[in-house]
Amino acid sequence: MLPFSVFIIFVIIFFIFYKALEDSKLYTPDVNIKKEMPVFNTKEFFSGENVKSSNIFKLDKIYLLNIWSSWCVPCRQEHPFLMNLNLDNKVNIIGLNYKDNFKNAKNFLKELGNPYKEIFIDLDGTIAIEWGAYGVPESFLVYNNEIIKKYIGPLNQELVDEIKLLIK
Amino acid sequence: MIYSFVGYYSLIIGLIIGLSLFYFSYKNFNNSNILDTKILSFTFLQLFFVVISFICLIFSFVVSDFSNETVFNNSHTTKPLFYKISGTWGNHEGSLLLWLLVLTLFIFLFLVSTKNQSVKYKILTLVFQQIIIIGFFLFLILTSNPFNYIFPIPTEGLGLNPILQDPALAIHPPILYLGYVGSSIIFSSVLAATSLKIISISWASHIKKWVLISWIFLTLGILLGSIWAYYELGWGGFWFWDPVENVSLMPWLALTTLLHCILVLEKKSTLTSWVIILSIATFTLSMCGTFLVRSGILNSVHTFANDPERGLFILVFLFILIFLSILIFFIFHRDNDNKSYNFFWLSKETSILINNWFMMYFLSVVLIGTVYPIFLDVISSQKISVGPPFYHKLMIPFLIPFLLMMAIGPKLRWIKSQLEDKIYLISFLVISILLAFLVLKNFNQNFLINTILISSALYLFFITLRDFFVKKYKNISQNIAHFGFSLLILSILFNNLFASEIITNLKVGETFENSKTKIVFESVVQKKEKNYKAIVANFTISNSNGEEDRLSPELRIYNQPVIATSEAYIKTTLMSDKFIVINLVQNQDFFNVRYQVKPFMLWIWLSVILISIGGIVSFLHRR
Numbered sequence: 001m002l003p004f005s006v007f008i009i010f011v012i013i014f015f016i017f018y019k020a021l022e023d024s025k026l027y028t029p030d031v032n033i034k035k036e037m038p039v040f041n042t043k044e045f046f047s048g049e050n051v052k053s054s055n056i057f058k059l060d061k062i063y064l065l066n067i068w069s070s071w072c073v074p075c076r077q078e079h080p081f082l083m084n085l086n087l088d089n090k091v092n093i094i095g096l097n098y099k100d101n102f103k104n105a106k107n108f109l110k111e112l113g114n115p116y117k118e119i120f121i122d123l124d125g126t127i128a129i130e131w132g133a134y135g136v137p138e139s140f141l142v143y144n145n146e147i148i149k150k151y152i153g154p155l156n157q158e159l160v161d162e163i164k165l166l167i168k
Numbered sequence: 169m170i171y172s173f174v175g176y177y178s179l180i181i182g183l184i185i186g187l188s189l190f191y192f193s194y195k196n197f198n199n200s201n202i203l204d205t206k207i208l209s210f211t212f213l214q215l216f217f218v219v220i221s222f223i224c225l226i227f228s229f230v231v232s233d234f235s236n237e238t239v240f241n242n243s244h245t246t247k248p249l250f251y252k253i254s255g256t257w258g259n260h261e262g263s264l265l266l267w268l269l270v271l272t273l274f275i276f277l278f279l280v281s282t283k284n285q286s287v288k289y290k291i292l293t294l295v296f297q298q299i300i301i302i303g304f305f306l307f308l309i310l311t312s313n314p315f316n317y318i319f320p321i322p323t324e325g326l327g328l329n330p331i332l333q334d335p336a337l338a339i340h341p342p343i344l345y346l347g348y349v350g351s352s353i354i355f356s357s358v359l360a361a362t363s364l365k366i367i368s369i370s371w372a373s374h375i376k377k378w379v380l381i382s383w384i385f386l387t388l389g390i391l392l393g394s395i396w397a398y399y400e401l402g403w404g405g406f407w408f409w410d411p412v413e414n415v416s417l418m419p420w421l422a423l424t425t426l427l428h429c430i431l432v433l434e435k436k437s438t439l440t441s442w443v444i445i446l447s448i449a450t451f452t453l454s455m456c457g458t459f460l461v462r463s464g465i466l467n468s469v470h471t472f473a474n475d476p477e478r479g480l481f482i483l484v485f486l487f488i489l490i491f492l493s494i495l496i497f498f499i500f501h502r503d504n505d506n507k508s509y510n511f512f513w514l515s516k517e518t519s520i521l522i523n524n525w526f527m528m529y530f531l532s533v534v535l536i537g538t539v540y541p542i543f544l545d546v547i548s549s550q551k552i553s554v555g556p557p558f559y560h561k562l563m564i565p566f567l568i569p570f571l572l573m574m575a576i577g578p579k580l581r582w583i584k585s586q587l588e589d590k591i592y593l594i595s596f597l598v599i600s601i602l603l604a605f606l607v608l609k610n611f612n613q614n615f616l617i618n619t620i621l622i623s624s625a626l627y628l629f630f631i632t633l634r635d636f637f638v639k640k641y642k643n644i645s646q647n648i649a650h651f652g653f654s655l656l657i658l659s660i661l662f663n664n665l666f667a668s669e670i671i672t673n674l675k676v677g678e679t680f681e682n683s684k685t686k687i688v689f690e691s692v693v694q695k696k697e698k699n700y701k702a703i704v705a706n707f708t709i710s711n712s713n714g715e716e717d718r719l720s721p722e723l724r725i726y727n728q729p730v731i732a733t734s735e736a737y738i739k740t741t742l743m744s745d746k747f748i749v750i751n752l753v754q755n756q757d758f759f760n761v762r763y764q765v766k767p768f769m770l771w772i773w774l775s776v777i778l779i780s781i782g783g784i785v786s787f788l789h790r791r
Contacts, residue, residue, distance in 0.1 A: 010487065016542070017542070018483060
């Protein structure tokens with residue numbers, strides 16, 4: 001009886017390891033689309049007041065969450081496209097200021113314009129991780145509190161056209 | 169290119185020799201009482217071809233032959249020669265080739281040096297070892313060929329991970345492997361001895377030296393890894409209960425227990441089941457460690473490549489070995505020492521047995537802490553992380569009786585004993601408690617447990633110290649090792665209890681001051697080396713005694729691959745280490761400065777060296 005039960009125990013251990021092998025534990029940000037939007041609490045950029053994400057993202061409206069930073073060079077590149085997108089007034093662009101310095105960020109907006117309806121601060125980068133961002137810039141299209149589409153890297157004319165198409 | 173070619177075909181030849189050895193073994197096993205010279209020469213040839221293959225890989229690294237995929241992935245022309253060579257085993261493929269090298273080396277040495285054992289036993293050991301060797305040959309050739317060819321040939325390699333560019337880490341893998349893989353020979357010979365039912369006193373004294381070799385190298389290997397973590401990673405500690413560290417600690421615990429069991433077996437011819445199971449456990453735990461860190465199940469610096477195919481291969485292979493050994497254990501082993509388990513309560517073997525159970529307990533704690541999160545994730549998709557508090561809370565209380573038993577146990581005689589010299593044993597205990605009390609007088613936190621812990625460690629310290637000067641006491645190796653262990657526990661305790669830390673943000677020219685310490689951030693200089701650029705920060709730190717130190721931590725930016733690392737500056741003195749590390753804060757003109765004073769840091773390394781010297785003395789003593 002003893003040999004048999006020892007054998008069974010090891011068979012079980014084998015299968016658990018085998019299952020564990022199937023999904024690697026290396027941390028990779030989640031790229032799933034149509035995913036529930038993460039909820040967060042943070043500070044408003046200009047006023048510094050505490051805000052909840054549920055107060056910003058309303059149902060039945062389309063939002064584009066853009067993660068940006070003044071030190072990020074590609075953000076500079078994509079900024080005109082955000083300005084352009086804002087002209088249509090169909091999508092509410094929300095900025096998430098990523099690991100940035102307030103003074104630099106303000107100068108950045110003064111210089112290139114402010115396409116954002118609202119801006120929030122992500123000082124330590126944790127909100128970006130919760131959203132599943134790899135870095136800056138990244139944009140998330142949000143509708144009904146669900147992430148519909150994720151854009152890694154700077155937006156360009158092609159992507160802006162795609163976003164416009166999706167909104168329709 | 170030619171090196172890759174020669175290296176690859178050497179591996180194939182080695183594999184074929186391995187298979188042919190089965191045939192010779194089979195023929196020799198039934199027909200003769202003398203070991204066939206063919207077996208010996210073929211084992212040597214196998215070793216020879218693996219050495220050739222290994223040398224070829226080293227040459228490919230030295231001449232930066234980027235047509236070799238392994239070299240391309242892990243080397244760069246601007247690397248110093250030393251790190252080009254150590255890069256050979258600083259990656260998955262190369263380190264497996266090193267495994268294979270040690271496996272073949274050990275079986276050859278085993279066959280050459282084993283004199284007084286039966287031919288059948290030698291052949292059977294060879295067969296079991298060849299099963300392991302062939303498994304690794306196949307693993308290497310099928311899933312992790314170190315000689316993969318890439319075309320077009322890249323002009324430059326990707327470089328070696330900078331945290332692996334450290335002298336301690338360059339010798340850490342070979343030393344650790346000698347310990348890990350050395351346990352394979354114990355595994356093979358225990359299976360052979362069990363099948364032939366020759367586990368006896370003479371077998372015990374024959375296998376003891378192999379256990380000692382593995383144990384010494386494993387101890388030193390773990391020490392080197394720990395030193396590397398302290399100096400290079402700059403985490404400010406020597407042990408983090410990281411899964412990777414745990415998987416090296418588990419075979420060590422099993423091997424240490426095995427060593428003590430062998431001692432009992434050698435004297436009293438009992439505890440055979442312990443010996444067999446522990447021998448099997450040591451090697452399977454080493455293999456299991458390889459599986460856990462290489463398959464990507466655990467994420468760590470040792471996870472070189474995350475390829476599920478490789479993980480599956482090791483997993484299947486590991487369990488084939490486990491089932492094989494379970495089978496052999498249950499078929500051949502008849503436990504006939506039931507009677508002798510009735511040890512007299514006050515005897516050496518009882519005390520060894522008790523401490524063995526403590527060791528098994530420590531082993532289970534580490535095993536559960538390491539593996540349970542994986543199990544839980546698979547079964548219920550919950551993620552938990554097991555940190556140092558888990559291990560500390562479960563282990564520290566049990567360390568107290570363990571230490572006391574370590575002090576008293578060696579005083580007892582075999583079979584039946586009485587405690588002699590009770591007066592000095594008790595007086596030492598009183599002295600230890602008083603001393604611990606005095607040391608911790610002004611210390612508020614966890615006063616009771618710390619006092620008891622330090623008293624028991626001091627007790628072991630005094631008892632073993634006294635034994636050095638007692639003439640009639642012969643077992644010098646045991647005494648050194650136990651003395652080293654008491655020193656280790658004491659150093660760790662003092663290191664934890666009396667460490668101090670300052671974390672602050674400083675700009676160049678600024679000063680931080682509190683009642684005890686004054687930190688002046690003097691200047692920042694730039695430095696350029698062959699494989700990295702660095703910012704060197706100069707600090708002057710003075711304490712209340714007026715002592716002044718100049719410390720210069722660095723921020724390094726390696727060129728291939730581009731990775732920034734913080735190089736801690738550690739000033740080591742006999743009684744304490746001063747440790748400073750800086751970090752850049754994004755978009756700020758100040759640096760984050762972490763300054764620590766860690767007492768008795770050096771003594772931790774020294775005591776582990778002492779422990780292994782105990783093993784070395786024991787090994788040499790037998791010759």
